[in-house]
């Protein structure tokens with residue numbers, strides 16, 4: 520039986536580029552997102568570099584039953600998943616009282632609950648096979664609280680801690696868990712979250728999605744636990760350890776206030 524790589528959020532951005540890495544290595548793929556048309560375009564593109572099967576599943580992963588349904592749909596297609604990439608996610612920017620009702624619940628459902636549900640379901644199957652690799656996409660936002668993106672940063676802290684703990688729990692089983700922590704990356708994320716005018720979403724510090732994806736992919740293959748993209752992000756997340764928690768939270772809050780001011784003047 521052929522083994523597949525399942526990538527959530529594969530229609531755009533980092534997920535699409537991670538899918539490209541698997542395609543180049545001739546690993547069969549299951550691409551997942553809500554938009555079937557976008558997935559079809561991605562498959563068309565990837566067929567230039569891969570001769571392997573590429574299956575598409577359109578599903579809204581922010582629904583409470585989504586993990587179970589996605590797992591069941593792969594079983595129904597008779598597909599065995601050896602690589603799981605939990606990449607789909609989004610951010611909300613704004614004061615808690617100004618966010619649309621339920622938007623942070625939707626975020627938590629997608630960024631944490633579905634990620635957990637998919638991980639536990641596929642881990643069991645990987646353990647039966649004695650092999651498997653999981654790559655969870657967190658963020659540098661996982662390393663400190665961020666006012667005005669409170670639920671997003673907290674959701675990524677969850678992904679970071681959950682992945683590290685599982686990696687330790689699964690040590691020696693043949694199944695590895697890696698967590699990718701990108702900083703600002705040129706994708707639709709900033710626009711969708713409403714933070715594209717943040718100072719570090721412009722200029723040379725922004726990384727490309729293909730570089731972020733490639734580093735994540737290679738780190739996952741090497742069984743690395745935490746992959747932080749770019750030297751500056753590595754320094755930033757490391758230096759956080761030496762700052763009082765209230766200070767890093769205050770600095771993050773000041774940056775977010777600058778986004779608001781820019782939004783008001785533009």
Ligand SMILES: NC(=O)c1ccc[n+]([C@@H]2O[C@H](COP(=O)([O-])OP(=O)(O)OC[C@H]3O[C@@H](n4cnc5c(N)ncnc54)[C@H](OP(=O)(O)O)[C@@H]3O)[C@@H](O)[C@H]2O)c1
Pocket residue numbers: 527528529530531532533534551552553554557578579580581606607608609610629656657658659700701702703704705706707708709711
């Ligand atoms: N870009 C950055 O600066 C940055 C930095 C750190 C971490 N990250 C993380 O990287 C991951 C990928 O983000 P990106 O930057 O590539 O953003 P993106 O271009 O907006 O891609 C997000 C992907 O998630 C999918 N998605 C969103 N909601 C979904 C839902 N309810 N059900 C199923 N799929 C859904 C989208 O597909 P559809 O719309 O087709 O459903 C899309 O494929 C996210 O977890 C994000 O938090 C991004």
